[in-house]
Amino acid sequence: MSQQNPVSTTSATVQVFASPGSWIESSAVDQCHQVAALDGMIHVAGMPDLHPGKGAPIGAAMTSSVLYPFLVGSDIGCGIAVFPFRLKRVVPERLATRFPDLDAPLDPADLGDVEIPAAYTDQLGTVGRGNHFVELARVDAVLDDRHAARLGLAAGDTVLIVHSGSRGLGERILRAHTEVHGAGPAADADAYLAAHDDAVRWGHLNRRLMAERVAAALGAELGDPVTDECHNSVRVRDGSYLHRKGAAPGDGRDVLIAGTRGTHSFLVAGHAGAEAGHSVAHGAGRKMSRADALRRGKVKHTVEELRRTTVGSLVVCGDRQLLFEEAPTAYKRIEQVIGDLVAHRLATPVVSTLPLVTYKTADVAPRRGGRR
């Protein structure tokens, strides 16, 4: 699309898909209205996991006649994949110690003839930080028998859930734009989209490579993903740019909506229309900022209870601060988010999963003397 499109002078529409019982921070709704006031903006759809981000809301699908890279953010192509993952024996305590180091990049020599988008190999096979994780989980409840059967999923099956993105590549692409244009639109939308699409492909490849690393280390049989959808992206749809920031494609696609590292996640079938930006939520949504979660978590939780959760799962995380920032209590209840999607007819739950072992970042060796 060219930059010749007429620029609207009135604000775009804003619609938030959350029930009154779902507390959405007013600052996140304010951010939706700030985005709606941008030149060319047509519609902003807030998901039930809407929360404030840096400059733009997280958990939103934003449609406009011009492309704004900052609405996608730095982690272009971030998404969640679910792989069938067959193991002979499932002993979480044992598996947790055998997880590979997903902070260390793969040796390029091990990549063979894999075609790498953007020729960026530095961080391939690494999970990153923040809310990213790699989780061995068990299918708990089957909520739609026929759909689950179609995906080959049954209660008790183990799956590997991989939530990660394009690491430094996406950050580099956003920065290249921001250094020249700040929060303004892309001067050359097609050039941005080409780089963006590379980052999306890199993200898909990265999630696959991590699944292969974990399967090799745990001696598991890895299947093709039942879903692998991005929640940070932009695409041309119906002649407009549809930006998704913390919003998964919900137009006839199956997506995993992540709970927390100690609660259920839900694989859902999305059927969202234009008013919802053809999107569904991407997770439970933060209830507390990272700073608040750290401050309050240190009072409320011990490291031990965050490393072994109330559902009996183990969290591999050598970073204490990250453990507190990502505490389940820092997030909203995933059941509320799913309930809101169902109430607004945006999605149908297919299965729920429960974590067994969640990898966040490499464990530190216990210090001599027993100090923690």
Next chain:
DNA sequence: ATGTGC
């Protein structure tokens, strides 16, 4: 969420 600077 990120790389980078304090």
